[in-house]
Amino acid sequence: MSNKKGNILQAQELAKQIPAVERLKKGPVAIIECIEEIPCNPCVESCPQGAISMPGGLNAVPILDWEKCTGCGLCISACPGLAIFVVDLTEGREQARVALPYEFIPLPQKGERVVALDRQGNELGPAEVLRVQQGKRLDRTCIITIAVPREWALAARNIRRAER
Numbered sequence: 001m002s003n004k005k006g007n008i009l010q011a012q013e014l015a016k017q018i019p020a021v022e023r024l025k026k027g028p029v030a031i032i033e034c035i036e037e038i039p040c041n042p043c044v045e046s047c048p049q050g051a052i053s054m055p056g057g058l059n060a061v062p063i064l065d066w067e068k069c070t071g072c073g074l075c076i077s078a079c080p081g082l083a084i085f086v087v088d089l090t091e092g093r094e095q096a097r098v099a100l101p102y103e104f105i106p107l108p109q110k111g112e113r114v115v116a117l118d119r120q121g122n123e124l125g126p127a128e129v130l131r132v133q134q135g136k137r138l139d140r141t142c143i144i145t146i147a148v149p150r151e152w153a154l155a156a157r158n159i160r161r162a163e164r
């Protein structure tokens with residue numbers, strides 16, 4: 001498959017996972033960007049709300065019930081594919097918040113200015129680290145929450161620490 005065709009297919013799959021605008025405005029919600037049909041389901045097990053299911057079986061891609069999802073973020077670190085994010089586009093807030101899985105060290109600090117990256121690793125621009133979550137419950141996958149311009153909410157998927 002050509003890269004271009006693959007990218008179009010990937011974009012179509014990802015688009016299916018984006019909740020309706022009205023749901024996004026209500027508060028944080030998970031965005032599951034898992035497009036590989038592989039035998040894997042820790043995301044389903046991790047969700048205390050029962051919001052993630054795999055009606056198509058263990059090899060199918062997971063489906064999120066956006067109305068059940070509270071945006072707690074527990075599924076982010078449970079996913080070995082680093083494919084789950086929580087996007088917060090609460091209405092009235094100046095910036096969006098994106099919670100993402102992060103496995104590099106050293107970790108950024110709360111308040112640190114970093115560079116937001118898109119899915120391909122291209123720079124979007126500066127972002128601020130709002131929260132750094134780590135601990136036994138998260139295994140070795142930390143969760144970094146960043147503040148970004150609202151228009152980057154569905155694009156910002158990684159960070160790079162600024163040169164020090």
Ligand code: SF4
Pocket residue numbers: 029030046047048049050051052064068069070071072073074075076086
């Ligand atoms: S963010 Fe929380 S409620 Fe939403 S799918 Fe993930 S674990 Fe479930």
Ligand code: SF4
Pocket residue numbers: 032033034035040041042043044061062078079080081082083084
């Ligand atoms: S845990 Fe991650 S990689 Fe595995 S099915 Fe769920 S979203 Fe996909």
